[in-house]
Amino acid sequence: MPGLRSSEKKLGQLSGIFRDAQAFRGMDPDTIVYRVWWWEPVPGGTEGGLFWGLTEIQPGSVGDEYYMTHGHRHAVLDRAEFYGTTVGEGMLVLRDESGRSWFEAMKPGSLHYISGRVAHRVVNTGDVPLRFVACWPSDAGHDYQIAGGKGFGARVLRQNGKPSFTLTEE
Numbered sequence: 001m002p003g004l005r006s007s008e009k010k011l012g013q014l015s016g017i018f019r020d021a022q023a024f025r026g027m028d029p030d031t032i033v034y035r036v037w038w039w040e041p042v043p044g045g046t047e048g049g050l051f052w053g054l055t056e057i058q059p060g061s062v063g064d065e066y067y068m069t070h071g072h073r074h075a076v077l078d079r080a081e082f083y084g085t086t087v088g089e090g091m092l093v094l095r096d097e098s099g100r101s102w103f104e105a106m107k108p109g110s111l112h113y114i115s116g117r118v119a120h121r122v123v124n125t126g127d128v129p130l131r132f133v134a135c136w137p138s139d140a141g142h143d144y145q146i147a148g149g150k151g152f153g154a155r156v157l158r159q160n161g162k163p164s165f166t167l168t169e170e
């Protein structure tokens with residue numbers, strides 16, 4: 001089908017987003033953390049179109065921090081997005097422009113509306129691959145500055161064997 005795409009994100013491409021740099025250095029940079037399959041039925045940047053995709057995040061952690069997506073907000077700031085979880089357990093970590101950070105629990109059947117201007121990242125807190133579908137405007141684009149720069153102001157860490165959403169000073 002024209003416009004079908006896929007990509008895989010390996011640990012080596014996620015340097016700087018996990019807090020435990022020492023644990024990160026001890027891991028194989030070729031380890032796949034997540035894959036995305038998506039359809040661009042119209043060219044990127046087209047106003048009024050939609051993209052549709054499936055993301056699968058592997059279970060795992062760097063030190064005590066669960067595997068997660070890089071995270072972004074949209075380059076065209078007011079563009080929103082839907083997520084829907086199909087398999088697994090996780091947390092959708094969100095951060096608005098005022099610096100407020102919060103999360104929504106992801107589990108099979110959970111639906112999530114991400115408003116424009118809100119940065120978003122998904123964390124797999126379970127023992128199996130976390131899968132979710134996403135639908136976003138074809139002109140939204142990606143701005144990765146938030147994760148590489150100031151961060152999300154929050155981290156999801158394993159504490160006493162359970163996921164804990166922890167606000168940080170980042």
Ligand SMILES: O=P(O)(O)OC[C@H]1O[C@](O)(CO)[C@@H](O)[C@@H]1O
Pocket residue numbers: 009036038053054055069070071072081134136142
């Ligand atoms: O772009 P990132 O932060 O690696 O996250 C990937 C996610 O972003 C999207 O491309 C759109 O939000 C999803 O398809 C995918 O789940």
Ligand SMILES: [Fe+2]
Pocket residue numbers: 072073074081120136
């Ligand atoms: Fe997005």
